[in-house]
Amino acid sequence: MRGLHIVGGNQLTGTVTAHGAKNAVLPILAATVLCKHSTIVNCPDLSDVAVSCHILQHLGYRVQRQQSTLTIAREEEGCRDVPPEWMRAMRSSILFLGGMLARCGRITLCPPGGCALGGRPIDLHLSALRQMGAVITEEGDTLRCTAPGGLHGAAVQLPYPSVGATENLLIAAAGTPAETKIIGAAAEPEIIDLIAYLQSCGAFIEYQPGGNLLVQGRRELPGCLHRVLPDRIEAATYLAAAAITGGKITVHANPAHLAAPLAVLRRMGCSITAEENAISLAAPERLQGAGSVVTLPYPGFPTDLQAIFMALATAAEGYTTFTETVFPRRWAHVEELRRMGADITVAGSHAVVRGAPLSGAALTCTDLRAGAAVALAALAAEGESTVTAISHIERGYADFVPTLRTLGAEITLTEV
Structure with missing residues (x-):
């Protein structure tokens, strides 16, 4: 050790x-599951980033690093679940939920790991995605998540400006061909960076008064080149x-x-x-x-x-x-x-x-x-x-x- x-x-x-910001690159990497190809510049060499890359590779993506640039390309169209060992390795692994539900309509995973900072429930993530049509059942240490007929647009009110729940909603909404309104969204710079990535990929995202976000997603996003803040x-x-x-x-x-x-x-x-x-x-x-x-x-x-x-x-x-x-x-x-x-x-x-x-x-x-x-x-x-x-x-x-x-x-x- x-x-x-x-x-x-x-x-x-x-x-x-x-x-590059850890708290920006992790949700951006989770969002790449919506795209055919993405290039992420100014990506820090961190163990949490490595975990995200392992998850992407398991899900059928080719991930290549050249210095601080990651190139991510989809090689397999099938859908897989995220292994428990990768979910438990970091808190941000839960951010793959929204994107995989939008793209595949189903995913099975376990609650995420990461730093023990006291109570950090993922209830806000789950309740928000349920409002978009997700059916999520908890069986012991397993979350079985499906979207029969696909996710749909919704007006989702967050009771607290949760950064993680906002990110999961943004990713899910960007991959859903419908209009979603996120009310009470978080406004951290890392959220703004995720929005910039999704916009460059082809999603329409509009800032509205009062901290709300309007998202018009697409079934397939082509991807883009993005520099992390x-x-x-x-x-x-x-x-x-x-x-x-x-x-x-x-x-x-x-x-x-x-x-x-x-x-x-x-x-x-x-x-x-x-x-x-x-x-x-x-x-x-x-x-x-x-x-x-x-x-x-x-x-x-x-x-x-x-x-x-x-x-x-x-x-x-x-x-x-x-x-x-x-x-x-x-x-x-x-x-x-x-x-x-x-x-x-x-x-x-x-x-x-x-x-x-x-x-x-x-x-x-x-x-x-x-x-x-x-x-x-x-x-x-x-x-x-x-x-x-x-x-x-x-x-x-x-x-x-x-x-x-x-x-x-x-x-x-x-x-x-």
Whole structure:
């Protein structure tokens, strides 16, 4: 099992270009089942992307990678189910449901796996697809999904702007030759990127007032060439790495997608300059507590940065409070940060952090973003730290260790 050895205390300085967004490319790869041929540019080399490629190959698609470009072509017209081992490998595997129902009218799969972040039911996905004519029965750990006569258009009201449910609906609607209205859709940049891909493939998708989407799908989409947008979560992680170590950094990404995290960094004392496609940060001599941080759907503060910014708060002077509204039990990283001396009190969906000196410790990654958070805390801690179970980090960060080393971190891969 691979791990990390980190010696804290080095300031991180330099320039980073964000890879393609994990949370954009995974739904786009799921949507390629609607197409004969697609070329996806700026595709990060992540373990979750590899799982998506394995699923596509099993479903009858040829997948070829050349550097950061994936070429996906349908070779078999038949329909297959997704094997349980691939479904359980990542959360985003559920996004193949909408596309395969639209194209084949049936699919059998099991509930998805991925990071354990507390309750993340797929009920919204299932109830939304049922409104389009899907018949879904749950038999133990198996979901048998059919669409007798094919999916049909519908006006689907989402009770919450769920990113995953919005993506599954968009994909299913794009492959259904009818009009579907999605009411209360999520509006994350990754959703907009999926829409851009589907539009380029030939689906008609119209933005309507109030956050609604109108989709006119087609039975067969020809496909397209699409460039994935930069990863805002990765970009913010490297900004945080420079901030927690007292360094300076320029990250090439879209600052418009990071308004809420940048506001928190400014409250913590960081000097930030935003250009069209770049963000420069200079850390203060000592970070200050950020006050209140509340996770919310976009354009609010992203839940995927909660753990990473909590690591920042542990090294800051003063108090920071976190309210987790998206995944209220997303606190697995707290115990790991406490091993380093962090002063964190958790009550329900709230956590209060008082800055305190951090010391190196033996740590483990409990999920993707928690793993990045403990690695950043170790970079700022006094002494040496070890981090195990880094397969979690590799699910969402390409070239994590080489990038940090280039910025000046003393970090090495180990076999444990």
